[in-house]
Amino acid sequence: MDSATGARPGTLIHLIAAARPNFMKIAPLWHALARESWCRVELVHTGQHYDPGMSDAFFRDLELPRPDIHLGVGSGSHAEQTARVMIEYEKVCRDREPDCVIVVGDVNSTLACALVATKLHMPVAHLEAGLRSRDRRMPEEINRLLTDAIADRLWTPSPDGDENLAAEGVDAAKIAFVGNIMIDSFELMRDKIASSNIVERLGLTPRGYGAVTMHRPSNVDERDHLARLLVELESVAAKLPLVFAVHPRTRQRMADFDLSLPDDAPIQLIEPLGYLDFMKLVSDSKLVITDSGGIQEETTYLGIPCLTLRDNTERPITITEGTNRLVNADTLQAAVDEALAGRRESHRPPDKWDGRTAGRVVADLKRFLTRIERITE
Numbered sequence: 431m432d433s434a435t436g437a438r439p440g441t442l443i444h445l446i447a448a449a450r451p452n453f454m455k456i457a458p459l460w461h462a463l464a465r466e467s468w469c470r471v472e473l474v475h476t477g478q479h480y481d482p483g484m485s486d487a488f489f490r491d492l493e494l495p496r497p498d499i500h501l502g503v504g505s506g507s508h509a510e511q512t513a514r515v516m517i518e519y520e521k522v523c524r525d526r527e528p529d530c531v532i533v534v535g536d537v538n539s540t541l542a543c544a545l546v547a548t549k550l551h552m553p554v555a556h557l558e559a560g561l562r563s564r565d566r567r568m569p570e571e572i573n574r575l576l577t578d579a580i581a582d583r584l585w586t587p588s589p590d591g592d593e594n595l596a597a598e599g600v601d602a603a604k605i606a607f608v609g610n611i612m613i614d615s616f617e618l619m620r621d622k623i624a625s626s627n628i629v630e631r632l633g634l635t636p637r638g639y640g641a642v643t644m645h646r647p648s649n650v651d652e653r654d655h656l657a658r659l660l661v662e663l664e665s666v667a668a669k670l671p672l673v674f675a676v677h678p679r680t681r682q683r684m685a686d687f688d689l690s691l692p693d694d695a696p697i698q699l700i701e702p703l704g705y706l707d708f709m710k711l712v713s714d715s716k717l718v719i720t721d722s723g724g725i726q727e728e729t730t731y732l733g734i735p736c737l738t739l740r741d742n743t744e745r746p747i748t749i750t751e752g753t754n755r756l757v758n759a760d761t762l763q764a765a766v767d768e769a770l771a772g773r774r775e776s777h778r779p780p781d782k783w784d785g786r787t788a789g790r791v792v793a794d795l796k797r798f799l800t801r802i803e804r805i806t807e
């Protein structure tokens with residue numbers, strides 16, 4: 431027993447990673463936990479994302495070790511993917527008996543692992559808790575609601591997260607506002623990001639292009655809608671050259687629907703990039719067009735205009751205190767024109783988006799585990 435904290439030496443923490451947007455959330459926490467003497471951390475990769483470009487590249491870029499445990503679940507329908515993670519992770523939990531399971535974000539594996547652990551009476555902590563789009567057609571919203579309903583510890587990135595949880599009747603004692611962990615990843619890797627040569631490699635000039643990502647089912651799963659968005663991107667590209675890092679889902683849909691962009695359009699379609707290259711591409715861009723969750727936050731931190739192709743966002747602070755704006759196929763052109771005409775104003779990132787979130791999480795985790803061990807003693 432560590433007399434200062436009451437935590438058992440060797441307390442086993444499972445850190446769950448599954449899909450691309452998870453890797454930049456677990457990396458700073460893994461690095462911070464690896465430095466602590468009171469715990470051991472095992473990195474569990476569910477295998478939800480498995481392409482080298484969607485997974486391995488991020489482990490390399492974020493200096494993460496090979497996962498201790500790989501569940502290898504791969505793709506499938508929501509039910510198949512969630513169920514496979516549950517079946518495989520339950521075996522792991524029974525075998526390894528973690529003292530705490532940390533899940534991040536809102537992907538299917540987040541919910542699957544939280545469900546397994548909580549039913550085995552293992553404490554679950556959710557990093558990036560409390561975000562709500564209020565759009566239950568989004569699979570991620572269901573994952574958020576259910577994960578937060580069963581987790582024992584809820585770490586929020588912004589005060590709206592605390593408010594959402596309070597409105598759902600969650601006990602305030604379960605919640606801690608820790609800030610945005612993704613900013614820690616950016617700060618940890620700042621120098622390496624700065625030295626990426628991706629902008630030159632793509633033949634671009636800083637501030638002379640826009641970066642695009644798009645993969646949400648609501649944007650890419652329906653032929654007519656995706657076709658319309660591609661036409662709109664072509665029109666944007668007539669004003670500002672674009673680089674479009676195409677997610678596997680989007681590439682597959684474009685092939686299924688027989689959609690493409692004209693060869694002479696100033697839009698480069700590229701494979702998904704690793705973390706360092708992608709953050710460099712965003713940092714040097716004039717604006718970003720996306721439907722991602724995380725990129726809304728990264729652009730707010732960097733002060734880059736972000737046009738989000740969605741009807742709602744679970745990250746409203748990126749609009750009220752950041753550079754984000756919701757757009758659709760009808761409003762995109764006007765929003766691009768405005769962003770191109772506007773001056774970049776100096777701004778301050780939201781509270782606790784400061785690169786020190788992992789430290790706050792580790793301190794809170796230690797207190798939490800100490801407290802529950804006292805109860806079980």
Ligand code: UD1
Pocket residue numbers: 449450451478479480481482484485505506536537538539569570645677678679682722723
């Ligand atoms: C998932 C997350 C989403 C997150 C996104 C980021 C859920 C419900 N969704 O969506 O929250 O924003 O990741 O990337 O968990 N595929 C590959 N290679 C891969 C991964 C996927 O080819 O490495 C293909 C799959 O075969 C499938 C499609 O991409 O056809 C979708 O993958 P899936 O993991 O179901 O969801 P995402 O759309 O990636």
